[in-house]
Amino acid sequence: FLRRMLTHFLTLLKPEANSVSWTERIRATLGAALGLSSIILLGLITSTYGSSSPWIVASMGASAFLLFVLPSSPMAQPWSVIGGSGVSALVGLVCTHFVHELIFLIPLSVGLAILCMFALRCLHPPAAALALLIPLNGLSDLHLLAFPVLANAVLLVLFATLYNTLTGKPYPNRPVK
Numbered sequence: 001f002l003r004r005m006l007t008h009f010l011t012l013l014k015p016e017a018n019s020v021s022w023t024e025r026i027r028a029t030l031g032a033a034l035g036l037s038s039i040i041l042l043g044l045i046t047s048t049y050g051s052s053s054p055w056i057v058a059s060m061g062a063s064a065f066l067l068f069v070l071p072s073s074p075m076a077q078p079w080s081v082i083g084g085s086g087v088s089a090l091v092g093l094v095c096t097h098f099v100h101e102l103i104f105l106i107p108l109s110v111g112l113a114i115l116c117m118f119a120l121r122c123l124h125p126p127a128a129a130l131a132l133l134i135p136l137n138g139l140s141d142l143h144l145l146a147f148p149v150l151a152n153a154v155l156l157v158l159f160a161t162l163y164n165t166l167t168g169k170p171y172p173n174r175p176v177k
Helices: 002-013 022-046 059-069 078-098 102-120 125-136 143-166
Strands: none
Touching: 022 059, 022 143, 059 078, 059 125, 059 143, 078 102, 078 125, 078 143, 102 125
16 A cells, blocks of 8 residues: 555656757747846946846746746736846845844734735745845845846846747737737
8 A cells, every 4th residue: 555655656757858948948048148148237337346146046046947937927027026026025125124034024924025026016036035135144124125126127038038039939929818
């Protein structure tokens, strides 16, 4: 019985066959790499020498995945990426000012960020990571909201719009009414 259950469980873990063409895989991979490079380049150009300001936030890696691999997803649309990232960072920063115990701070910050994204109709899963990373790293400077968070999100969306359009993937995706 246990062996049969274990075999069944392991069968459920087996991935489905990948039907994405190699051309599309390379297109998406190159787009994500170039999009993230554009963010880093902007950070290098605009930062002062010796600045400890981060050029890119970790959640942009997951955002790039959505923007270049799944550009038609509702969670990859401009308002979701920019609004979700901005509101989640703001929630993380505000929560960090008022709650000081990580055991309460992190779940509160992520939970409130998700609630705000629902309310503002800008669901973007990578943005929830910002609501976790900000308090986890003890960040409290409100300037982080503008740069790097919003600057990263806006630049990545602009690059995705250009790249996806030039490579035959319509972006942003307008829902059919």
